[in-house]
Amino acid sequence: MDKAPSLNVNGDALQPCSTDPMTGFFRNGCCDTSAADRGSHTVCAVMTAEFLAFSKYVGNDLSTPRPEFGFPGLKPGDQWCLCAGRFLQAHDDGCAPEVNLSATHERALDIVPLSVLTQYARTET
DSSP states (O other), X not given: OOBOOOBBTTSSBOOOOOBXXXXXXXXXXXXXXXXXXXXXXXXXXXXXXXXXXXXXXXXXXXSSOBGGGTBOOOOTTOEEEXXXXXXXXXXXXXXXXXXXXXXXXXXXXXXXXXXXXXXXXXXXO
């Protein structure tokens, strides 16, 4: 399946989100997407204990290691390509994590307004 153009929400080249742990729908470290990515794993979010607890509560445990899937489990401070819908849900519930805008794919804007994403913009590291 062809990847969508690798552009971020600012219209610039999409920057890597994380290679440790390796993230992204394509597991290439970027929040690239395609028509096959039904979850729209396009928001590069910085994990917090609060968000990880929320995600587990709503049925997506991101903190428990799953070695059989090569998944180390996430901890606070890790960056991860979140599903845009889950990010919006966390925003609505008051526990959205910070976002790395330069590494968040422009297709996230199909689900999450830029004004919402910018509320959580992380200062570039």
